[in-house]
Amino acid sequence: MRRLAVDPYPMPDRTALPAPQVARRIDPLRAALLIHDMQNHFVGAFPAGSSPVVELVDNIAALRKLARTLGLPVVFSAEPAGLTPGQRGLAADMWGPGIGDEPDAAAIVARLAPRPGEHLLANVRHNAFLRGHLGRLLRAKGRDQLIICGLYAHLGVLLTAADAFMQDIQPFVVGDAVADLSAEEHALALRWAARSGMVCTTDGLLRGLLLHREPKNA
Template sequence: MWSIDAARSALLMIDMQNDFVLEGAPMEVPMARKRLPEMVTAVAACRQAGIPVIYSRHVLLDSFDVSPLETTYNQRLQTVGMRRGTDGVEVVEELKPEADDYVLDKHRYDAFHNTQLKSVLATIRGLNTVDTVIIAGTLTEVCCESTARSAYMNDYKVAFLSDATGGRSEAAQAATLDAVGTFFGRVLSTADMEREIGTTA
């Protein structure tokens, strides 16, 4: 089994936006808010190890329905949530991107789908240097899992952080961790990741 090579890795922080995280927000995920400390630790450790941090933001539009099946299955999203140009679409203050971080907008669950992510990963550390993605954020069983599966299909090693991802429920969290750990990558804690990238003893 492989270990994380800090020199060949990138962190994908998935959709930690105000509309998912803040109390009372349209798409509130309490587990994502509860696990903010681990996510903050993961970002800090990756920065310390020189691992680039890439943020995804799930963005919907008022001008037209850019994700029609999503809004069909969750009809609340036809009128509220993750709207371009609003505070709700922004990354939460605790994880605020820094100047050298990359922020990627997407309109589907999978951060690879119709975005620049493949090009960014192929060049952010030098041509084709990155071969591993570390995944944290929310929702565990939706955007995080979709992105993890897509990363695997694109031949990236997947390190999925069990305590720095937040799902709708413990059952949903456990189901994704089982699927990812069995078929699509490695599931590890933030502390495990820190040890492997050399930021803790």
């Protein structure tokens, strides 16, 4: 894959998120968490110790921690290393040959490395549903809401959210737990994501999950 270099930009806060088109509430009994393409190769395009990658990893870690506590399925999608030209298809024209054989390039970043009981799915296209087992896994778990975070907002995140919508799976794109090649592309992706699902903040989603868990007559 052609090596990208992303300039720092501020992670958007709740005031920068698009207005919701529909009112939906996250339900821990219906939801799963998808962590998309948080691999060393992709995360390494961002300057370490700067926005947006600092907030990106922190917020995904917070989502993953609560998801595990509440029993949500945690799913990682990751591009395999060493894909052939036939497996890359037209993506090779846009982005080059893909992840090479560099040590640990295809691995999930250490702080988010998958743990026992979590699911790691290979994806050979930006859309995590396409040519993969994500849809089958969600159906097997009885889940029809999908929390989406990771990289890149205008590619894998947006396309996966749109496909979830087409399959009657409610997408929740976490606006400050995704990142992109620029602030402009990040903002554009969130505006489009709002057309098919909820765009929320990490804090808002965490509160929603915890609120749904509280006793009704407390």
